[in-house]
Amino acid sequence: MPELPEFLAAAEAWLEAGYSRVATEQRGRFRWGEGSDEVHVFQEPDPVEEADAVPRIRAWRAALWDGGYGWISGPKEYGGAGLSRSYEAAFNRLTRKFDVPGDAALTVSLGMIAPTILRHADEGQKRRYLPALYRGDLIACQLFSEPGAGSDLASIESKATPEGDGWLITGQKVWTSGAHLADIGEIICQTSPGPRHHNLTAFLVDMHAPGVMVRPLRQMTGGAAFNEVFLDGVRVPGDARLDAVGEGWRVALTTLSHERSAMGHSSFGGAGILSTERLMELVRHAGNAHDSVVRRDFGELITQLRVARYAQEVMAERARAGQPPGPEIALNKLALSANMAALAGFVAGVLGPKVIADTGEWGTYAWTSVVLGAPGYRLGGGSDEVLKNMIAERVLGLPRPS
Amino acid sequence: MSAVSTRPNLSAAAEHDELRRTVRQFLADMPPVRSVMEATEGFDRAAWRRMAEQVGLQALLVPERYEGLGQGATEANVVFEEMGRALYSGPYFASAALAVYVLLCSGDEAACRDLLPGIAAGTTIATAALDGSSAPILHGHVADLLLVTDGSSLFAVDAGIQAQPIDSLDLTRKLATVKFERGSARPVGKEGGAPKTIAAATDRALVCLAAEEAGGAARCLEMSVAYAKQREQFGRPIGSFQAIAHRCVEMLQRVEFARAAARYAASCLDEETGEFPIAARVAAAYCGQAYRWVAGESIQVHGGIGFTWEHDAHLHYRRAWADEALLGTTDQHYLAIADRLGL
Numbered sequence: 247m248p249e250l251p252e253f254l255a256a257a258e259a260w261l262e263a264g265y266s267r268v269a270t271e272q273r274g275r276f277r278w279g280e281g282s283d284e285v286h287v288f289q290e291p292d293p294v295e296e297a298d299a300v301p302r303i304r305a306w307r308a309a310l311w312d313g314g315y316g317w318i319s320g321p322k323e324y325g326g327a328g329l330s331r332s333y334e335a336a337f338n339r340l341t342r343k344f345d346v347p348g349d350a351a352l353t354v355s356l357g358m359i360a361p362t363i364l365r366h367a368d369e370g371q372k373r374r375y376l377p378a379l380y381r382g383d384l385i386a387c388q389l390f391s392e393p394g395a396g397s398d399l400a401s402i403e404s405k406a407t408p409e410g411d412g413w414l415i416t417g418q419k420v421w422t423s424g425a426h427l428a429d430i431g432e433i434i435c436q437t438s439p440g441p442r443h444h445n446l447t448a449f450l451v452d453m454h455a456p457g458v459m460v461r462p463l464r465q466m467t468g469g470a471a472f473n474e475v476f477l478d479g480v481r482v483p484g485d486a487r488l489d490a491v492g493e494g495w496r497v498a499l500t501t502l503s504h505e506r507s508a509m510g511h512s513s514f515g516g517a518g519i520l521s522t523e524r525l526m527e528l529v530r531h532a533g534n535a536h537d538s539v540v541r542r543d544f545g546e547l548i549t550q551l552r553v554a555r556y557a558q559e560v561m562a563e564r565a566r567a568g569q570p571p572g573p574e575i576a577l578n579k580l581a582l583s584a585n586m587a588a589l590a591g592f593v594a595g596v597l598g599p600k601v602i603a604d605t606g607e608w609g610t611y612a613w614t615s616v617v618l619g620a621p622g623y624r625l626g627g628g629s630d631e632v633l634k635n636m637i638a639e640r641v642l643g644l645p646r647p648s
Numbered sequence: 649m650s651a652v653s654t655r656p657n658l659s660a661a662a663e664h665d666e667l668r669r670t671v672r673q674f675l676a677d678m679p680p681v682r683s684v685m686e687a688t689e690g691f692d693r694a695a696w697r698r699m700a701e702q703v704g705l706q707a708l709l710v711p712e713r714y715e716g717l718g719q720g721a722t723e724a725n726v727v728f729e730e731m732g733r734a735l736y737s738g739p740y741f742a743s744a745a746l747a748v749y750v751l752l753c754s755g756d757e758a759a760c761r762d763l764l765p766g767i768a769a770g771t772t773i774a775t776a777a778l779d780g781s782s783a784p785i786l787h788g789h790v791a792d793l794l795l796v797t798d799g800s801s802l803f804a805v806d807a808g809i810q811a812q813p814i815d816s817l818d819l820t821r822k823l824a825t826v827k828f829e830r831g832s833a834r835p836v837g838k839e840g841g842a843p844k845t846i847a848a849a850t851d852r853a854l855v856c857l858a859a860e861e862a863g864g865a866a867r868c869l870e871m872s873v874a875y876a877k878q879r880e881q882f883g884r885p886i887g888s889f890q891a892i893a894h895r896c897v898e899m900l901q902r903v904e905f906a907r908a909a910a911r912y913a914a915s916c917l918d919e920e921t922g923e924f925p926i927a928a929r930v931a932a933a934y935c936g937q938a939y940r941w942v943a944g945e946s947i948q949v950h951g952g953i954g955f956t957w958e959h960d961a962h963l964h965y966r967r968a969w970a971d972e973a974l975l976g977t978t979d980q981h982y983l984a985i986a987d988r989l990g991l
């Protein structure tokens with residue numbers, strides 16, 4: 247195993263050879279008025295941009311994989327580099343210095359579905375899917391929620407019935423983020439009438455198979471990051487089943503626990519949305535830098551954002567020390583939705599009229615994406631209320647709240 | 649570590665668990681805080697001596713060359729969390745953290761050599777009054793050594809101190825009005841060096857205070873959750889009502905984040921990372937608010953019992969509100985963060 251400094255030196259040389267350093271890195275700080283002023287909250291670029299972005303993301307993943315950096319903490323037998331998570335985290339920090347496509351479009355793929363496969367799939371499935379997901383050859387989505395089954399996920403009604411040596415799936419899914427980009431979907435279906443929690447089975451369904459129809463749903467932000475997915479007698483082979491028949495609920499729980507930790511992570515994402523420098527520039531350009539109320543509110547916002555980051559780092563350290571993240575990881579998601587709301591309130595206060603009409607001024611109206619996106623964070627990844635029920639029961643040991 | 653690095657190493661050594669167990673046990677064996685808080689001194693002298701002789705806690709942050717244990721902020725973080733949980737009423741924070749940091753930050757070698765060994769041994773009780781005014785002084789009534797400032801320079805006073813404990817909101821951490829003879833004051837550090845020393849010492853002491861607050865908040869949560877499981881109304885435990893359960897989860901969130909914030913700031917201090925000036929105030933602001941909020945909610949979860957004199961809930965509530973005015977208010981911390989980030 248290479249020492250971390252050697253590893254990072256090699257990684258930096260590799261990045262240097264293929265990518266340019268980001269402008270802010272060269273100058274050491276965020277530059278007001280340069281480049282795009284978009285504030286990405288959800289993956290919802292316009293369709294033209296997206297058509298352009300996805301191949302770039304896939305090419306970046308392929309280059310990473312071929313360079314040996316595609317899955318740094320992954321087991322060697324599935325193409326990973328077999329190094330510890332601290333190497334992976336250090337590499338990810340390093341990539342922020344370079345102009346590389348972000349991995350945000352792959353949060354579901356790599357942050358949620360791949361770890362579920364690693365935990366629940368059989369040997370053949372792991373070899374087939376894991377390298378493909380990390381290499382960006384396959385993009386995955388999460389087919390859980392249905393019109394009648396949101397918070398009460400166990401009441402899923404999509405059905406999978408055995409047919410020949412495979413299965414036939416029929417049902418309707420909703421709010422599926424990224425389904426329009428996905429090659430495969432992790433779907434939970436009913437495979438028997440009962441009992442509750444034991445009647446579900448998980449599959450990896452080919453999103454390009456006949457009978458799968460994806461219809462974009464327009465979000466309140468105006469973009470369309472999530473979709474309705476209709477499955478009408480979709481044939482899936484026997485080896486598309488994930489874990490045993492009747493084990494679907496456990497598989498779903500694995501994915502959900504990774505979802506909470508993946509979502510919590512984005513609260514300090516390097517995408518610039520929560521960049522301190524960007525917020526300060528916003529305050530300066532709005533002419534509020536000497537207003538003591540704004541300075542106080544800025545200090546409060548920074549406090550909330552930093553503490554969320556510190557808490558994540560402390561939790562990550564515990565995980566590295568061998569204590570796996572428990573249900574308390576969902577606290578990070580609660581912090582994320584609260585911080586998004588706080589950020590929206592702060593920027594709206596600083597911008598005043600500039601946030602309600604697009605005057606064309608750089609870096610002003612763009613913040614509406616935070617104002618409009620914040621409510622989605624309270625719902626996605628398990629609503630805040632449902633997560634609080636779960637934490638009360640599983641972390642605090644309280645009786646099931648009702 | 650250089651100041652370029654901003655990320656501290658957070659690995660929690662196994663010794664910290666050992667230290668925590670030792671301190672928790674020691675505090676559990678002490679006379680309960682209620683039995684000492686109404687006495688004039690407000691703490692148990694014999695236990696203070698045992699703390700020095702058996703565990704050496706007063707020596708924790710004092711470097712070895714001044715006869716201390718030379719431990720870092722990370723170890724202090726563990727001790728202060730425990731002190732906060734137990735509402736320890738002795739002059740530990742004032743003497744072993746605040747006064748020690750003032751002396752160390754003054755860079756006055758002679759003063760450190762003369763004064764720190766006594767503090768480390770627990771034979772000298774020290775405290776500091778850093779705002780230069782005549783405001784009441786933390787544990788002034790039991791102090792053998794006062795660190796004071798005229799706004800420009802620092803002085804140590806160890807004779808002719810006349811102190812009078814006064815009614816304090818926090819029943820487990822007393823304040824006193826203090827008079828002393830100017831003539832007996834010994835200059836500490838460079839003339840005019842007080843503002844710099846005080847700023848540095850305040851940041852460091854705030855990190856200890858933050859850990860204490862996180863520990864106090866953790867104790868309030870613990871009491872609330874235990875009560876919510878046991879108290880029944882409408883034929884079921886009150887903890888099964890979402891309003892109570894969600895309240896408890898929000899308390900947990902603040903407790904966990906407060907502990908992480910104090911812990912992170914302590915690591916930044918030990919490793920001298922560039923993040924420390926921010927992390928210190930972030931921890932101070934967050935932990936202060938978290939403790940105040942959690943202590944208040946804890947009373948609500950307990951119902952009428954929580955509002956009685958006999959229940960410990962109000963002792964935490966009082967401590968939390970008093971802490972807020974000890975070394976800067978939350979708003980002052982927020983403003984300091986804006987300043988330090990260069991806004």
Ligand SMILES: Cc1cc2nc3c(=O)[nH]c(=O)nc-3n(C[C@H](O)[C@H](O)[C@H](O)COP(=O)(O)OP(=O)(O)OC[C@H]3O[C@@H](n4cnc5c(N)ncnc54)[C@H](O)[C@@H]3O)c2cc1C
Pocket residue numbers: 288387388389390391393395396397398420421422423424472622623625626627628629630631632635
């Ligand atoms: C941006 C976004 C992206 C998403 N992406 C995906 C995806 O990729 N894949 C996928 O499968 N799903 C996805 N979802 C769906 C998401 O998981 C659900 O919206 C969520 O679980 C809530 O379900 P629901 O919308 O049916 O609301 P409901 O369950 O009907 O809830 C409505 C309200 O009732 C509250 N409530 C419900 N039950 C309880 C209870 N027991 N106690 C207290 N309050 C309760 C909820 O908190 C909420 O406020 C996404 C959602 C959003 C907003």
